[in-house]
Amino acid sequence: MNPEELHQLAEQHAHARTQIPHRIRVCAGSSCMGLHSDQLVNAIQRELKQQGLEKTCPVSGVGCMGLCSAGPLVAIDPDGILYQHVSEADVSAIVASVGNEPLEQLRCPTDIPFFTRQKRVVLEHCGQIDPERIEDALAVGGYTALLTALTEMTPAEVITHVMRSGLRGRGGAGYPTGLKWTTVAKARNPRKFVVCNGDEGDPGAFMDRGVMEGDPHRVIEAMAIAGYAVGASEGYFFVRGEYTTSVKRLRKAIMQAERNGLLGANIFGTPFSFTLEVRLGAGAFVSGEETALIASIEGRRGTPTPRPPYPAEQGLWGCPTLINNVATLASIPPIINHGSEWYASMGTANSKGTHVFALTGKVVNTGLIEVPLGTTLREVIFEIGGGIPNGHSFKAVQMGGPSGGCIPAEHLDTPLGYEALQRIGAMMGSGGILVLDDTSSMVEVARFFMEFCMTESCGKCVPCRVGTVQMHHLLTRISTGTATAHDLALLESLCDLVQHTSLCGLGRSAPNPVLSTLRYFRNEYEASLTSTPSNELIPLTARPPAPPTQGPNGKGA
Amino acid sequence: MKAARIAPPSEDKRWRVIDATMRRHGYHAHALIETLHATQESFGFLDEDALRYIAATLGVALSHVYGVATFYRRFTLKPRGARHTCVVCTGTACHLKGAPALLEALQQRIDHDPTNPPVSILAARCLASCGLAPAVVFDGKVVGNLTPDLALERIEKWLHHES
Amino acid sequence: MPSSVRVKTLRIDDLDVAGDEQQTIFDVAVEHAIPIPTLCHLDGLGAVGACRMCLVEVTSANQTRLQPACATPIEEGMQIVTNSPRLQEYRRMILELLFAEGNHVCAVCVSNGHCELQGLAQSLGMTHVRFPYHYPQRSVDASHRRFVVDHNRCILCTRCVRVCAEIEGAHTWDVMGASSQTQVITDLNQPWAEAETCTGCGKCIHVCPTGALFEKGYSVAEMHKRRQFLPYLRAMREREP
Ligand SMILES: Cc1cc2nc3c(=O)[nH]c(=O)nc-3n(C[C@H](O)[C@H](O)[C@H](O)COP(=O)(O)O)c2cc1C
Ligand code: SF4
Ligand code: SF4
Ligand code: SF4
Ligand code: FES
Ligand code: FES
Ligand code: FES
Numbered sequence: 001m002n003p004e005e006l007h008q009l010a011e012q013h014a015h016a017r018t019q020i021p022h023r024i025r026v027c028a029g030s031s032c033m034g035l036h037s038d039q040l041v042n043a044i045q046r047e048l049k050q051q052g053l054e055k056t057c058p059v060s061g062v063g064c065m066g067l068c069s070a071g072p073l074v075a076i077d078p079d080g081i082l083y084q085h086v087s088e089a090d091v092s093a094i095v096a097s098v099g100n101e102p103l104e105q106l107r108c109p110t111d112i113p114f115f116t117r118q119k120r121v122v123l124e125h126c127g128q129i130d131p132e133r134i135e136d137a138l139a140v141g142g143y144t145a146l147l148t149a150l151t152e153m154t155p156a157e158v159i160t161h162v163m164r165s166g167l168r169g170r171g172g173a174g175y176p177t178g179l180k181w182t183t184v185a186k187a188r189n190p191r192k193f194v195v196c197n198g199d200e201g202d203p204g205a206f207m208d209r210g211v212m213e214g215d216p217h218r219v220i221e222a223m224a225i226a227g228y229a230v231g232a233s234e235g236y237f238f239v240r241g242e243y244t245t246s247v248k249r250l251r252k253a254i255m256q257a258e259r260n261g262l263l264g265a266n267i268f269g270t271p272f273s274f275t276l277e278v279r280l281g282a283g284a285f286v287s288g289e290e291t292a293l294i295a296s297i298e299g300r301r302g303t304p305t306p307r308p309p310y311p312a313e314q315g316l317w318g319c320p321t322l323i324n325n326v327a328t329l330a331s332i333p334p335i336i337n338h339g340s341e342w343y344a345s346m347g348t349a350n351s352k353g354t355h356v357f358a359l360t361g362k363v364v365n366t367g368l369i370e371v372p373l374g375t376t377l378r379e380v381i382f383e384i385g386g387g388i389p390n391g392h393s394f395k396a397v398q399m400g401g402p403s404g405g406c407i408p409a410e411h412l413d414t415p416l417g418y419e420a421l422q423r424i425g426a427m428m429g430s431g432g433i434l435v436l437d438d439t440s441s442m443v444e445v446a447r448f449f450m451e452f453c454m455t456e457s458c459g460k461c462v463p464c465r466v467g468t469v470q471m472h473h474l475l476t477r478i479s480t481g482t483a484t485a486h487d488l489a490l491l492e493s494l495c496d497l498v499q500h501t502s503l504c505g506l507g508r509s510a511p512n513p514v515l516s517t518l519r520y521f522r523n524e525y526e527a528s529l530t531s532t533p534s535n536e537l538i539p540l541t542a543r544p545p546a547p548p549t550q551g552p553n554g555k556g557a
Numbered sequence: 558m559k560a561a562r563i564a565p566p567s568e569d570k571r572w573r574v575i576d577a578t579m580r581r582h583g584y585h586a587h588a589l590i591e592t593l594h595a596t597q598e599s600f601g602f603l604d605e606d607a608l609r610y611i612a613a614t615l616g617v618a619l620s621h622v623y624g625v626a627t628f629y630r631r632f633t634l635k636p637r638g639a640r641h642t643c644v645v646c647t648g649t650a651c652h653l654k655g656a657p658a659l660l661e662a663l664q665q666r667i668d669h670d671p672t673n674p675p676v677s678i679l680a681a682r683c684l685a686s687c688g689l690a691p692a693v694v695f696d697g698k699v700v701g702n703l704t705p706d707l708a709l710e711r712i713e714k715w716l717h718h719e720s
Numbered sequence: 721m722p723s724s725v726r727v728k729t730l731r732i733d734d735l736d737v738a739g740d741e742q743q744t745i746f747d748v749a750v751e752h753a754i755p756i757p758t759l760c761h762l763d764g765l766g767a768v769g770a771c772r773m774c775l776v777e778v779t780s781a782n783q784t785r786l787q788p789a790c791a792t793p794i795e796e797g798m799q800i801v802t803n804s805p806r807l808q809e810y811r812r813m814i815l816e817l818l819f820a821e822g823n824h825v826c827a828v829c830v831s832n833g834h835c836e837l838q839g840l841a842q843s844l845g846m847t848h849v850r851f852p853y854h855y856p857q858r859s860v861d862a863s864h865r866r867f868v869v870d871h872n873r874c875i876l877c878t879r880c881v882r883v884c885a886e887i888e889g890a891h892t893w894d895v896m897g898a899s900s901q902t903q904v905i906t907d908l909n910q911p912w913a914e915a916e917t918c919t920g921c922g923k924c925i926h927v928c929p930t931g932a933l934f935e936k937g938y939s940v941a942e943m944h945k946r947r948q949f950l951p952y953l954r955a956m957r958e959r960e961p
Binding site: 030031033034035068069071201202203204205206209241242243279280281282283284285287296297298299300301302303358360361362366367398401432434436440448452458 | 585586587588589590591593594617621624625628629630631632647648649650652653654682683684685686687688689690692699700701
């Protein structure tokens with residue numbers, strides 16, 4: 001494809017969209033799919049045929065629309081009508097209402113803070129376009145950033161752009177993306193790789209899945225831009241094996257991109273060539289850690305290795321390798337399209353741009369949200385999230401999953417940002433926001449995450465492999481009221497050991513949930529201590545609660 | 558490069574899929590996980606014959622293949638016995654909204670059934686359907702907002718209709 | 721070795737030292753007779769950085785981090801502390817965790833008195849274990865004509881795996897499972913006697929730091945391990961084209 005063709009195609013498809021009076025979008029994100037929205041699409045299709053509307057009102061399944069708790073969601077364009085909790089029984093009425101009076105009883109208001117307070121950059125097309133059609137992606141400007149980068153910018157200029165945008169890694173650590181790109185670009189090696197980390201193993205996190213399922217072309221475009229910037233011509237998508245829909249859509253999107261000359265040799269007639277392959281994760285949380293991820297792609301056990309050497313210097317097959325998270329990459333095309341100043345104008349001094357979060361737990365609205373960094377937790381939970389349901393009150397919010405921490409009410413006005421969260425003992429993590437109400441026991445929350453780390457430890461280094469078993473044991477004793485003050489002291493010294501001596505981030509961050517709950521809810525720990533140590537033996541279990549699995553639609557254990 | 562290809566363990570047509578996977582990756586050692594994925598998908602588990610065949614064809618050590626196959630949770634060395642599966646999400650959101658009680662109720666129902674019921678109860682971590690928490694996958698279908706009673710009701714059907 | 725090897729200078733404890741860029745902190749420390757305890761590391765085998773015994777405090781570019789001496793290449797200007805009270809405490813705790821994890825009954829072990837785990841506990845002053853013991857159920861495989869593996873005493877250092885793959889070239893050993901269910905295996909987790917790749921060379925026996933691998937015919941405290949062969953064989957392997 002040459003640049004003119006891209007513009008023509010984009011215009012043609014955009015024009016085609018305007019020619020159709022109405023469109024129906026059905027959410028086919030994972031949560032709505034769980035409520036059988038795929039059957040809704042078929043039912044609507046049948047009904048449209050029956051009413052003779054299939055030409056004037058096409059229906060398509062789209063990625064997550066965000067408000068999963070109101071699913072399945074159905075939207076009517078261009079009228080901006082959104083229907084919630086739709087069932088098959090509603091289909092004929094919905095189809096009949098197209099272009100007429102909307103069905104008030106099914107309507108989901110779109111002027112609520114959940115929608116109005118968000119700023120969708122990464123998710124801008126997620127839920128809007130049919131992810132399985134490249135035409136839809138092109139119609140909304142897909143691949144124009146790649147075109148700009150390849151034809152109007154040098155690789156160094158692309159990196160400067162990313163650097164200026166202030167974008168930081170969304171995979172958890174918040175490492176400046178531009179800096180990482182520079183390191184790989186500077187490495188002198190004829191062969192380099194770009195890897196997109198879509199392993200998303202954090203329980204309660206589904207941001208990356210939302211992006212890969214909802215707008216796969218966005219990530220592909222970003223990987224090609226990254227490849228151009230750092231001088232790599234090969235890329236890998238490393239996707240959680242259980243994300244079957246993501247894998248299917250990514251593979252399809254790669255094929256469509258190849259067929260349209262947007263991947264492959266001499267893209268847009270330039271000397272730049274780029275190929276992409278999908279590799280499946282096989283059900284190990286730790287293989288999202290970058291050195292373990294490399295081992296997995298190379299067909300080995302996904303155990304981390306000491307850094308240095310860093311993957312940016314010696315990664316896949318010893319070659320310099322750029323590893324970025326899905327959402328990090330998905331932020332790149334808008335940065336190229338709208339400029340780094342535009343991106344940097346959102347957020348705080350050190351945390352720029354927007355961030356996608358998975359909002360779950362004891363909160364009215366659960367789902368996928370995107371807000372500018374600097375938004376406070378209070379706004380996220382009480383405005384966007386709609387507060388705590390069932391008359392309960394807010395107790396804490398857990399951020400960052402098993403590597404993160406709990407934040408109490410007194411810090412609700414903390415603006416979301418890497419350093420700001422770190423200062424109060426939590427972390428941005430990958431973007432899971434779990435709201436806890438007054439019924440939650442904080443010791444139990446800490447025990448839950450420790451159990452996760454214990455079973456997900458790769459087993460390589462001693463502090464993590466053995467220390468997590470011991471910490472889990474102590475937490476179980478505390479939560480069952482059989483621990484003494486001495487046990488609590490032992491727990492604290494283990495936290496210190498495991499945090500500072502483990503080989504990789506899993507072990508190093510495993511104590512975080514304990515440390516943060518101790519910091520803010522120490523009284524809950526102390527209240528359950530006993531002064532008479534019991535002789536009862538609690539077995540030191542290190543086995544998962546039930547056999548691991550691979551749910552067809554699930555993330556597996 | 559490598560020694561002559563050896564023949565698959567049996568005439569089973571499914572080996573063609575596995576062979577094709579290895580060929581696509583040029584019979585490189587790094588194709589191991591992709592090949593195990595293909596085998597797991599085709600046969601439902603990885604038996605000793607399969608592991609030996611893959612090790613020999615890709616030229617990797619037997620112990621290495623075994624180590625990889627047992628590191629990742631997607632791979633199983635034995636066939637799954639039960640006809641029905643019931644996968645309880647034990648991810649964070651579901652945990653908070655009552656997954657432990659679901660798991661316990663289902664497990665107890667199965668454990669205390671003398672007839673060796675055709676259902677296996679499994680645990681998964683986050684089905685990425687947290688909006689539906691607590692969620693369970695019954696034979697591949699996600700069902701959300703469950704209570705122990707509702708979940709038991711579902712498996713009762715399996716227990717009575719075919720045992 | 722290329723002639724362009726660069727020399728780097730650094731400071732270990734109170735000593736200014738130099739090494740070439742290929743060397744690790746541990747290599748340079750050994751050359752200057754600075755002791756750093758190790759367990760998974762063995763000269764002649766690839767480094768894995770798994771046991772964390774050799775952690776040292778490394779200050780570089782105004783940041784202090786704990787790094788495994790055995791697996792960290794030296795850098796210009798590094799400041800290294802090898803034996804602070806904090807490091808000593810961490811090392812003792814790691815040993816305690818190892819003792820609690822397996823079933824180490826030294827009094828009846830063939831390696832009693834020659835065991836590296838036991839030796840480190842003595843030299844680092846680890847006198848008792850503060851953590852509850854796991855008492856795992858682990859097996860002993862005595863199927864081999866000459867060798868025995870007693871998993872109760874295995875600390876998962878993977879020296880056996882590395883010597884067998886890197887030096888002997890048989891790759892009989894590897895690691896299976898994950899988390900606390902990790903275990904070393906021969907071939908497809910078969911009895912050792914049935915492992916067709918094992919040449920019976922005995923290298924793994926001699927690199928094992930504990931009594932987990934031993935030769936038949938020795939009684940309590942009789943198993944001495946000899947590893948002089950290792951640096952020599954490594955050098956020979958590297959010379960091969
Ligand atoms: C145990 C562990 C699991 C991780 N899992 C993921 C993951 O699933 N997805 C991800 O993007 N990053 C994950 N990370 C972070 C990656 O190691 C890496 O920092 C990230 O992919 C870099 O991309 P970024 O700079 O764009 O954030 C994980 C880290 C650790 C220690
Ligand atoms: S910290 Fe845990 S997961 Fe990481 S290398 Fe050590 S044992 Fe493995
Ligand atoms: S005896 Fe030699 S070949 Fe056999 S397992 Fe030990 S090191 Fe490997
Ligand atoms: S058997 Fe010995 S050498 Fe092998 S991992 Fe265990 S302790 Fe280390
Ligand atoms: S999956 Fe439909 S709104 Fe999230
Ligand atoms: S925690 Fe159960 S679906 Fe996410
Ligand atoms: S000796 Fe360095 S980590 Fe084990």
